[in-house]
Amino acid sequence: xxxxxxxxxxxxxxxxxxxxxxxxxxxxxxxxxxxxxxxxxxxxxxxxxxxxxxxxxxxxxxxxxxxxxxxxxxxxxxxxxxxxxxxxxxxxxxxxxxxx
Numbered sequence: 711x712x713x714x715x716x717x718x719x720x721x722x723x724x725x726x727x728x729x730x731x732x733x734x735x736x737x738x739x740x741x742x743x744x745x746x747x748x749x750x751x752x753x754x755x756x757x758x759x760x761x762x763x764x765x766x767x768x769x770x771x772x773x774x775x776x777x778x779x780x781x782x783x784x785x786x787x788x789x790x791x792x793x794x795x796x797x798x799x800x801x802x803x804x805x806x807x808x809x810x
Contacts, residue, residue, distance in 0.1 A: 714775030716750040722766040723748075737761055 723733055723744075730744040737744075737758060746752035754762065763770045771777035787795070 713750045715753075715773060716748045718773055718775065719744075719762065720748045722768065726766070733765070736765055
């Protein structure tokens with residue numbers, strides 16, 4: 711497991727305005743353990759990895775740095791809403807490709 715794991719946990723935690731203490735409480739672990747994860751000093755158990763993926767709504771592959779994709783659950787959106795999200799993503803990619 712690379713430093714990507716620690717960086718991704720920190721980024722996701724900060725993106726959701728969550729402190730290390732709050733994340734630790736959600737996982738029933740110590741804040742020191744969260745810090746150790748973020749610093750790359752410790753590796754999570756499978757149980758903690760699954761809980762982190764659930765809390766941040768991302769795949770374990772994303773957390774582990776295997777896949778750079780950030781997954782977002784669209785299960786509760788209608789077909790039209792899901793299509794609108796995909797259209798927006800396609801538009802952003804198109805804009806980025808034009809800049810290159």
